[in-house]
Amino acid sequence: MTPDQLIVWQNHQRVGTLWRGLDGRLMGFEYDEEWQASGQAISNSLPLNQRTWPPETLTAHHWFGNLLPEEQARAALIRQLGIPDDDFSLLAAIGGDCAGALSILPPHQTPEPSNRHDCDTPLSQERLNEWAAFKQRYALFAESQQAPKPRLSLAGAQDKIPVIWRDETFYLPQGTAPSSHIVKFAVDGRDHVIFNELYLNTLAALVDIDCPSTSVRYAGRYPLLVVERYDRAWVNGSLQRIHQEDLCQAMGMSRTQKYQEYGGPTLADCFHLLRDVCKPPAQSLQQLLRWQIFNVLVGNSDGHAKNVSRVIVKFCVWPVRRQSCLTDRSRVRRP
Known part of the structure; x- marks a missing residue:
């Protein structure tokens, strides 16, 4: 039976709790008290000056739902796992290794050491x-x-x-x-x-x-x-996670809004976001502009907001290779 709560971890630090709303589908999130006091916000859309995001606000639901597969990949996985087609159930089943630094686990489970290879x-x-x-x-x-x-x-x-x-x-x-x-x-x-x-x-x-x-x-x-x-x-023989979020997550938008045509962010919206979150912003803005120019020249029409991510270096304690800086020390990436 799927639990109604999941624990969000960063390595072995407890970040907060994700829970299923009364409707059985929407998700809420609350930062752990200790993490809120000494940690870092996991998203631009989930700042530390607020602790709890109820399910009905959709803010936390959008952020965590953006970690999941989409379309035919999602449908095939749900059939294989035999679980309900809702974001919470999917995260409960496969949220142990997501994009970025967070692991989402049932309450009875804790993250395993990242330097263990005997279980691979x-x-x-x-x-x-x-x-x-x-x-x-x-x-x-x-x-x-x-x-x-x-x-x-x-x-x-x-x-x-x-x-x-x-x-x-x-x-x-x-x-x-x-x-x-x-x-x-x-x-x-x-x-x-x-x-x-x-x-x-x-x-x-x-x-x-x-x-x-x-x-x-x-x-x-x-x-x-x-x-x-x-x-x-x-890092020293241990595989470490580096935190990141795509621009839909950073703006608090659903994955269904990744395309501008369907209400998603415009290029101007992306630039405004980077000016706000990147310190200093110039290198990240230039990187995004060059990437978009490249897309136009090669005919890539799939440059939506989920295909641009910011890597949050400050979230980590080791240097990140490749990519120029994009946020509060984040970086723009094309996954």
Whole structure:
């Protein structure tokens, strides 16, 4: 049975509590008293000068709902898990490793040490081939007698899985362990999508636009795109999470509002936000402008607000590689 409360963690520090509203679908959030006194706001839309966001305000619901998969990826995952189609139930099932530094866990569970690799499960070539060949997708999330099921969540509609990639081997993080890379799969009948993203990331890097390290591997005859996570970093042999939020989260908007055409942020709105949250803002504004110019030149019409994120460096205690600074020390990123 799904609990009506979930605990939000940053490493082993308790950030706050997420709960299900009386309607059974909307979510509320409250900062932990100690975190509010000495921590940092997890979002521009959830400042520390307020402690509680009731479900009916939708502010917290929008922020946490933006961590989840969308469209066909969400529908397939719900079928595999056999859970209700609501954001709280999904976070309860897969919120252990999300974008950014937070883990969302049931009350009885606490985060595991990030330097444990003994629980990582090698991802078999057979299972990878099935996924790449559009068979048995999301079976990775089924119950297993050998290991706890992974609790992995990535926003977006494209099929992808978070993995740990070491020595040319894919591992599936178990329980609450963080992942280091994202593996993206081709769309059925459109293998070129993988190579198109590889080409554009390579092209962007050549014109000095910060991009994650990207490469192609194969599962049988099917290509896979392997992308290094910009919100993870190896520190002294330990894989650490780096906090981030996309611009829909920063503005308190729902994932359904990511496109300007459907009531989402305009480019001007994004610039206004960065001026407010980035200190100093000039480098981040320039980075966003150059990224958008690049999108126009290469014909990318999918530059919506969820495809731009700010990495909150001040949230962390280690230096972040790659990307120029964007917030209160944050950075703009294209996931």
